[in-house]
Amino acid sequence: MQEIRIPRGGVPAPLWQVMNALCDVAVGLSDAVGRGPLAGQLAANIGHNTDGDQQKALDVLADDAFAHAMQGTGVRWYASEERETVNEIDVNGALALAIDPLDGSSNINCNVSIGTIFSIQPALDDGTETFLRDGSHLLASGYFIYGPHTALVVTFGDGVRQYILDRVEGAFVETETTMIPPEASEFAINASNYRHWAKPVRAYIDDCLAGSEGPRGKNFNMRWVASLVAETHRIMCRGGIFLYPGDERKGYENGRLRLVYECAPIAFLVEQAGGKATTGTARVLSQIPTSLHARTPMVFGTADKVDRVSTYHDLPETEVSALFGNRGLFRA
Numbered sequence: 001m002q003e004i005r006i007p008r009g010g011v012p013a014p015l016w017q018v019m020n021a022l023c024d025v026a027v028g029l030s031d032a033v034g035r036g037p038l039a040g041q042l043a044a045n046i047g048h049n050t051d052g053d054q055q056k057a058l059d060v061l062a063d064d065a066f067a068h069a070m071q072g073t074g075v076r077w078y079a080s081e082e083r084e085t086v087n088e089i090d091v092n093g094a095l096a097l098a099i100d101p102l103d104g105s106s107n108i109n110c111n112v113s114i115g116t117i118f119s120i121q122p123a124l125d126d127g128t129e130t131f132l133r134d135g136s137h138l139l140a141s142g143y144f145i146y147g148p149h150t151a152l153v154v155t156f157g158d159g160v161r162q163y164i165l166d167r168v169e170g171a172f173v174e175t176e177t178t179m180i181p182p183e184a185s186e187f188a189i190n191a192s193n194y195r196h197w198a199k200p201v202r203a204y205i206d207d208c209l210a211g212s213e214g215p216r217g218k219n220f221n222m223r224w225v226a227s228l229v230a231e232t233h234r235i236m237c238r239g240g241i242f243l244y245p246g247d248e249r250k251g252y253e254n255g256r257l258r259l260v261y262e263c264a265p266i267a268f269l270v271e272q273a274g275g276k277a278t279t280g281t282a283r284v285l286s287q288i289p290t291s292l293h294a295r296t297p298m299v300f301g302t303a304d305k306v307d308r309v310s311t312y313h314d315l316p317e318t319e320v321s322a323l324f325g326n327r328g329l330f331r332a
């Protein structure tokens with residue numbers, strides 16, 4: 001019998017068991033992450049997943065724990081970053097779980113926040129087909145962040161709820177509702193890829209970097225944690241924008257992030273928090289994955305900032321090629 005890790009109130013009844021099981025595993029992961037090297041070789045490289053990413057011991061441990069915990073929760077299909085194909089957990093289950101069991105694994109060994117991203121939707125008879133649908137089918141999505149405190153941020157389609165893990169009680173306690181602040185001046189992008197980006201992305205970032213002397217007429221700050229969960233949590237708390245665009249590197253035509261178990265869950269959450277999430281030009285939740293591990297460019301955060309990125313994609317070639325000093329259309 002599993003312990004009660006999350007209050008039933010506020011969680012839709014058909015989802016409570018799966019949410020409780022997710023929280024149960026998250027409590028264990030939070031413990032292990034908190035103990036760091038004392039918990040064993042969590043950051044040890046143990047191979048590669050089917051997407052070619054380096055797998056750490058904690059990636060696999062988390063994946064096994066979540067898959068196991070789904071038994072008896074109403075979940076039929078389990079799709080994970082760490083598994084090539086969809087697994088059937090319970091033929092009678094009505095739900096499907098997509099999960100990035102451990103996000104930000106490159107940060108495990110340096111004590112930087114990492115997390116788990118998930119979404120829940122109704123199960124179809126075919127496992128793969130279930131996940132190859134647009135985001136309108138999602139019943140819930142969210143993330144756990146294993147940071148200085150462990151938090152769960154989740155939507156059931158009616159706004160966003162936040163819970164903090166009380167380590168003494170071993171249970172998640174609901175705190176204030178989170179909405180993305182409308183005003184912010186931080187952007188997050190892996191700037192080491194600047195030379196590979198398309199012109200509209202370069203132009204957008206050039207104008208942020210130009211600060212008060214550029215067309216934006218104000219200064220910005222930059223962040224890059226290399227943990228999608230940590231970037232999302234910061235944006236939930238204090239706004240801003242995150243970009244992982246496609247670029248010219250081989251294999252990065254659609255960026256780095258995976259649509260099914262990273263981008264769609266975050267997009268659902270961000271929209272429910274009053275923000276926006278696009279591919280740069282189109283809504284992420286309208287994208288239909290072409291395969292389980294398909295990638296998509298991703299831009300999300302404060303709504304008007306995300307809208308601004310898409311206007312850069314509409315600018316004529318002469319404007320995006322121009323130095324910021326000449327980019328007349330955006331001068332205030």
Ligand SMILES: O=P(O)(O)OC[C@H]1O[C@](O)(COP(=O)(O)O)[C@@H](O)[C@@H]1O
Nearest residue numbers: 100102103104105106190226227228
């Ligand atoms: O290597 P980069 O370009 O910094 O990419 C970092 C991105 O990759 C990810 O780590 C991918 O997630 P995984 O750790 O689950 O593979 C994101 O969390 C993060 O936003």
Ligand SMILES: [Mg+2]
Nearest residue numbers: 100103104262
């Ligand atoms: Mg990830």
Ligand SMILES: [Mg+2]
Nearest residue numbers: 081100102103
């Ligand atoms: Mg991962």
